Amino acid sequence: MEKIHLQYNVDGDDLTLAGEASSDVRRVLRQLGFDAETIRRAAICMYEGEINMVIHAYGGVIDVYIDPDSIEIIMADTGPGIADVEKAWQEGYTTASQTARDLGFGAGMGLPNMKRYSDFIDIETELGKGTTVKMIIKINS
Amino acid sequence: MQIKTVxxxxxxxxxxxxxxxxxxxxxxxxxDLMSDVLAFVKDQGILLTGLLNLQVVRTAEMMDMKCIVIVRGKTPDEKLVDFADSRSIVMLRTPYSMYTACGRLYNDGLVGVE
Structure with a gap:
């Protein structure tokens, strides 16, 4: 299997569309025949990240690279950046709006869930410039 | 347990x-907190919720859930029902509250994932 590259532009204006990119990646992973738990792990990581992009950073670009050993997800936005990354890792810490909470998110569980279900996660962020989150999900790990 | 039993x-x-x-x-x-649903990677068949927006269906889809139960008799709009239908997810509406609905299912052997 050759390495597959998927790219998505995430619209930051329409909260109802949040999750479309994750849904498409999940569909591709199923077609490729990955096991259900690996697909769920990738879906959780990407969906939480996609929600974050929409509720905090006005959207952005997601690149997904799939090969037989791993799924790599790179989510880049040009949003406000994360002021305190250490706190952002903590369960329950949030700066989300009421709108995000109304959707069932914004309770400070996004990054902890992404960390829990990825094998590698790295955040680069700069205030006023944006944030890039890179995650790797190994297959059958 | 079959969904029709639920x-x-x-x-x-x-x-x-x-x-x-x-x-x-x-x-x-x-x-009602979707991140709580996404905190468990194990196979979960049913999502009971009082939340009525498209992210409920998205979350169920990401988690391979087969059925969404709307509690306390709330009425989802047609768009939400159509979206669940497009994802081959059963949508049920129960008059019971979240606590009672979960209790009734648990009592009959449908457990949670810990």
Whole structure:
């Protein structure tokens, strides 16, 4: 299997569309025949990240690279950046709006869930410039 | 447990996915916080929730859930039901509250995932 590259532009204006990119990646992973738990792990990581992009950073670009050993997800936005990354890792810490909470998110569980279900996660962020989150999900790990 | 048994236990109305009522589910999750649903990677068949927006269906889809139960008799709009239908997810509506609905299912052997 050759390495597959998927790219998505995430619209930051329409909260109802949040999750479309994750849904498409999940569909591709199923077609490729990955096991259900690996697909769920990738879906959780990407969906939480996609929600974050929409509720905090006005959207952005997601690149997904799939090969037989791993799924790599790179989510880049040009949003406000994360002021305190250490706190952002903590369960329950949030700066989300009421709108995000109304959707069932914004309770400070996004990054902890992404960390829990990825094998590698790295955040680069700069205030006023944006944030890039890179995650790797190994297959059958 | 078959989804049609869930329907009977919860005195629920089928809003979509009538053709999938024979499917088996072995665990369930009750939450209005979608990140709590996404915190468990294990197979969960049913999502009970009082939240009515498209992210409920998205979350169920990401987690391979087969059925969404809307609690306390709330009425989702047509767009939401159509979206669940497009994802082959059964949507039920029960008059019971979240606590009672979860309790009735648990009592009949449908456990949670820990």
């Amino acid at each position: 329907r009977d236990i919860l005195d629920a109305e089928v809003l979509c996915g009538e053709e999938y009522l024979d499917q088996e589910v072995s665990s369930a999750c009750g939450a």
